[in-house]
Amino acid sequence: MAIKLIAVDLDGTLLTRSNTILPETARTLQVASSQGIKVVLASGRPLSGVMPFASQLNLSGKDQYAVVFNGAVLQNLAGGILMNQEMDYQDFNTMLRLQRLARVNVHFETTECFWTCDHDLSVQMQINAALTDNMLKVRHREEIPKDFKFNKVGFTCQKDDGQVEKLWNTLPYWAFDKYDIVKSLDTCIELNTKGASKGNALMELADRLKIEQTQVMVFGDQGNDISMFENPNFKKMAMGNAISNIKEKADYITDDNNHNGIAKALKKFVL
Structure with missing residues (x-):
């Protein structure tokens, strides 16, 4: 055909x-x-x-x-x-909990811009924002509005430090049941809502x-x-x-x- x-x-x-x-x-x-x-x-x-x-x-x-x-x-x-398909503030808090499993950055991607609560940014996170011509908004956790919605999450680390691999190996089973999670690079894990x-x-x-x-x-x-x-x-x-x-x-x-x-x-x- x-x-x-x-x-x-x-x-x-x-x-x-x-x-x-x-x-x-x-x-x-x-x-x-x-x-x-x-x-x-x-x-x-x-x-x-x-x-x-x-x-x-x-x-x-x-x-x-x-x-x-x-x-x-x-x-x-x-x-x-x-x-x-979006995630919400409850998912935002879940991502911050998952971030504690390794020494990684986490950023939240919307159709308008990227957001993060991290202030020391991995090169991979900066590359992701630059390659997509996106503003990267760095905010304190309390500045994130309760009606916050986002389409994708990226966990990133510095090249060759193995922290994304550590996160990948320690992500709990329930996270894979609740979200679609892929490792797109050695320095990046991407997460979307299920489906x-x-x-x-x-x-x-x-x-x-x-x-x-x-x-x-x-x-x-x-x-x-x-x-x-x-x-x-x-x-x-x-x-x-x-x-x-x-x-x-x-x-x-x-x-x-x-x-x-x-x-x-x-x-x-x-x-």
């Missing part, structure tokens, strides 16, 4: 290690889009961190879409929100667009992409640089993100 929707992760998939899109990959995705195939960027980033790359692919407007915050939010590229995932958001979008799940192709490389690779109906393309769990679930392993892996797979299976 012909592919009608191509979902592409950003970091480590669409983007090279220098945070750019290779010209051949951009041209191939543009050809797919010109043929009426929906090209959907699916990222842990907020929309502000997706739009510069959507623009490079000539994607814009309310008829083009992005899956952001690891699937907690589904938006069109005009900024309209189609689906929004908020890239895979579920893509199923929602495909249903809205009247596209069969067997007509959806996904590209990914890291832990926050696993939900897309657990769908038995999607056509699953693992990047050559993907973690083993992604490769094991893939229908095909393409080249890595620095060697036009997306373009090569699309030319083989779609175009």
Whole structure:
């Protein structure tokens, strides 16, 4: 069955290690889009961190879409929100309790900005805010309003100090029952409300667009992409640089993100 929707992760998939899109990959995705195939960027980033790359692919407007915050939010590229799954002040307090399990920073991501109660910030937290063009608001705990809502949580640490790994190994079982939790990097754990995932958001979008799940192709490389690779109906393309769990679930392993892996797979299976 012909592919009608191509979902592409950003970091480590669409983007090279220098945070750019290779010209051949951009041209191939543009050809797919010109043929009426929906090209959907699916990222842990907020929309502000997706739009510069959507623009490079000539994607814009309310008829083009992005899956952001690891699937907690589904938006069109005009900024309209189609689906929004949030956590609340009770969850905020829970995150602060989990933070005590290791020496890590925790920040809270909303569609407007990032928040944290930490004053000594890890480089990874600062990178996350900078790459997504987001204001990072540093506040004391008592300054956080009781009606505070957020879409995603990031636990980060300094490179090579092993604290994210320590947190990952000590997170209680009930946390995995209550939230969707992935380790997206050695220095970052990402957490969403239960059921908020890239895979579920893509199923929602495909249903809205009247596209069969067997007509959806996904590209990914890291832990926050696993939900897309657990769908038995999607056509699953693992990047050559993907973690083993992604490769094991893939229908095909393409080249890595620095060697036009997306373009090569699309030319083989779609175009």
